[in-house]
Amino acid sequence: MFDGIRFELPHQDWEFWLNHETLDFHGAYSLNTGAVKGGSCAVTYQGLRFELKETNDKGLLLKVRGSLPKFYNKGAVGYDDLNYHEMREVLLQLEALGIPINRSRITNIELGFNVYLDYTTARVLKSFKYTEEAEFSFEKNDNFQGTICKRNDYELKVYDKAKVFQIKDLEVIRLEIKARKMRFFKEAEIVFLSDLLDPVKSQIAFSKWLDIFKKITFSYYSFEQIEMLNEQDQLHLYRWESPEHWERLRHKPSALKTLKEERRRFRIFIQRTGGDSKFDSILSEVCEMYERNWVAKLGT
Numbered sequence: 051m052f053d054g055i056r057f058e059l060p061h062q063d064w065e066f067w068l069n070h071e072t073l074d075f076h077g078a079y080s081l082n083t084g085a086v087k088g089g090s091c092a093v094t095y096q097g098l099r100f101e102l103k104e105t106n107d108k109g110l111l112l113k114v115r116g117s118l119p120k121f122y123n124k125g126a127v128g129y130d131d132l133n134y135h136e137m138r139e140v141l142l143q144l145e146a147l148g149i150p151i152n153r154s155r156i157t158n159i160e161l162g163f164n165v166y167l168d169y170t171t172a173r174v175l176k177s178f179k180y181t182e183e184a185e186f187s188f189e190k191n192d193n194f195q196g197t198i199c200k201r202n203d204y205e206l207k208v209y210d211k212a213k214v215f216q217i218k219d220l221e222v223i224r225l226e227i228k229a230r231k232m233r234f235f236k237e238a239e240i241v242f243l244s245d246l247l248d249p250v251k252s253q254i255a256f257s258k259w260l261d262i263f264k265k266i267t268f269s270y271y272s273f274e275q276i277e278m279l280n281e282q283d284q285l286h287l288y289r290w291e292s293p294e295h296w297e298r299l300r301h302k303p304s305a306l307k308t309l310k311e312e313r314r315r316f317r318i319f320i321q322r323t324g325g326d327s328k329f330d331s332i333l334s335e336v337c338e339m340y341e342r343n344w345v346a347k348l349g350t
């Protein structure tokens with residue numbers, strides 16, 4: 051569930067970290083002058099980057115960023131989401147390194163799920179159209195294939211997980227929300243690392259994730275579904291699936307109002323004709339994963 055993360059711990063002690071048994075900061079530290087080269091020094095350990103940095107207001111600041119699943123897998127690629135027990139193990143390991151989880155403030159976090167498919171990933175990715183506020187933008191390069199929707203406080207990302215890790219013959223997508231500003235999780239009161247294990251706070255965070263994804267307009271029609279549509283509905287679908295149609299609307303007077311109304315009509319059409327059935331199945335699987343890997347593990 052929780053994946054990429056950034057957190058920080060202020061007012062640290064140089065001597066403790068320079069004499070750390072596991073994290074070797076000496077390579078980036080000037081022992082002669084006792085100064086930090088370039089204002090900071092860093093070391094990577096098991097997929098997390100630990101950086102020490104002198105600041106005016108927080109003293110010596112420890113900043114950590116990276117992948118929690120990768121840290122759990124001792125630096126190896128983590129293909130699957132961490133369950134509650136594994137997340138607890140990660141936080142215990144961080145505490146063993148000298149990082150108090152109840153004082154380590156999270157500044158950025160990703161919450162997402164990997165879903166395995168029995169149909170083509172590429173077409174599913176292009177079926178994500180827009181949220182209530184903005185459209186998705188499809189991106190593709192040698193190492194990434196996915197669709198992204200950026201907002202002020204968060205970023206929605208749905209991408210081909212197998213392509214990221216260069217795995218062939220595997221259809222798996224990741225549905226992810228990245229909190230760019232932690233006020234996004236204000237209702238959940240997720241502030242420190244220890245909050246990730248709080249059952250109420252994690253439930254609120256998941257509910258917010260689910261609520262946002264449920265509001266996405268998703269359009270995926272099989273050939274059989276299209277053939278079952280009457281001629282008028284087929285024409286409507288062809289128009290709404292055409293990028294040129296939406297581009298023309300953007301240049302009309304009162305474009306925002308026109309786009310909003312057209313998106314509403316398209317969403318109603320999709321719901322009436324079953325174009326969102328694949329997405330309903332995906333979200334149902336996510337809910338089952340959350341119950342199985344997180345809720346069922348609480349207290350055990």
